[in-house]
Amino acid sequence: MIPPAIRRSLPLLALAGALLLPAGCSANRNREIGVYSGRHYNTDKELYARFTERTGIRVRLLEGKDDALIERLRSEGKTSPADVLVLVDAARLDRAAGMGLFRPTRSAELERDVPAHLRDPQGRWFALTRRVRAVVVNPKLVPPASIRTYADLAGPALKGKLCLRNSRSVYNQSLVADQLIQRGEAATRQWVEGLVANTRQPFFTSDIPLARAVGDGTCGAGLVNTYYVARMLAGGSGAADQAAARQLRVVFPEPAHVNISGAGVTAVSRHPQEAAQLIAFLASPGGGRGYAEANNEYPLKGAGGNPILRDFGPFTADGVSAAQMGAANRQAVSLMQAAGWN
Ligand SMILES: [Fe+2]
Structure with a gap:
């Protein structure tokens, strides 16, 4: 366990290695989205890689403590490379929404896959796991x-x-x-x-x-x-x-x-469509299996297949x-x- 004083002084975990490049998608070489994530599970990265394979959209990931990421996004303002902000806990998502960090997103897929009580009524964030x-x-x-x-x-x-x-x-x-x-x-x-x-x-x-x-x-x-x-x-x-x-x-x-982890498209995103596509993928039953179950969380609906x-x-x-x-x-x-x- 890391004492809080040291933990506070730790820099954000910059994961340069998380630039996930699929083979043979030259047409999409310039399609890349930035993801700031308060989740810190290796199993998440496999999901981002699968998304890239499927869509050709690359994911540049920065992991950190939720509150530090909120602060970073806020201070970066329009220059932020973040298109998606992933946070743990409903209260943090609500706070980030209140600070204007998310832009409302309308998506038929998200509205189908995320039960209404697990997403923001204004579409600013959506649960991904329970x-x-x-x-x-x-x-x-x-x-x-x-x-x-x-x-x-x-x-x-x-x-x-x-x-x-x-x-x-x-x-x-x-x-x-x-x-x-x-x-x-x-x-x-x-x-x-x-x-x-x-x-x-x-x-x-x-x-x-x-x-x-x-x-x-x-x-x-x-x-x-x-x-x-x-x-x-x-x-x-x-x-x-x-x-x-x-x-x-x-x-x-x-x-x-029941609490959630969830995500929204950032207000400053330059690729809001691709960002929403990633969130929809993570919230879908197929994507959610990796995101939730691999970390022993519950998917958005049902109990999932994790034997434990x-x-x-x-x-x-x-x-x-x-x-x-x-x-x-x-x-x-x-x-x-x-x-x-x-
Ligand atoms: Fe936790």
Whole structure:
């Protein structure tokens, strides 16, 4: 884990090697789009290569932290080479839209493949993958059947056993925003206070160490995105994490909070048509399989074919729209801070 101070000073990861050139498409040599992406998964690059193969449109990729990319795009203004901005989390997409960084896009394919509650009503951004913020429990400490809803995490049985990531995590901010929309301010405030009262401090800085701590019995229960657990189970973060993940159970609260990663065409794009073509490809069932499932996320519709996710079992999405979550982010953050969720 990289300490935040060092992480902040790390330059954006410029991936010069990600210029993906297909063989034999000389007619399209000048068709190239710039993609700024807050996703950082090798499996994404295979998808961009497939898009290039199919269309002849080359992808020049710059990966970085979501907030740094937003800032970069804003400061570059009209000189930015970015045609597509890919971000993780509904709140960030909403913020970038509010800053005027996206241009509205109309596309019959996108409207067909991206359910309405997973895209901006004005067409500024579209979800590409879904991620569920689920409960993980160590069954030696907390009976999995004792957790049915997010509200159960605030119950007295979890006193000192609950572990949470800090409130700077946009994932938790969006969960609280989601609860605000569903349950209203008073109930959500009470819930957040109950969570904080149950928390075994200090707060964690990321999901994997939190899942690890639940697996090894330091914590009885926690909240994490399921793709991290899947990654651990697949051995993606080492044998020790794989063993820890096998000790925990994933519990989907009923209904479950679903967040997204998504993308939009930038306001300054010089190739908006090609940019929209890439987004439509990534959102299509074929493209989405690589983008979502290879990173253990859920595709836009259905559960997909990832066997680890299938083992987690089904979940019921609560249906809160990504746009609503984005709009409630500020209120969620102030509520968390007031309750001492640091
Ligand atoms: Fe993540």
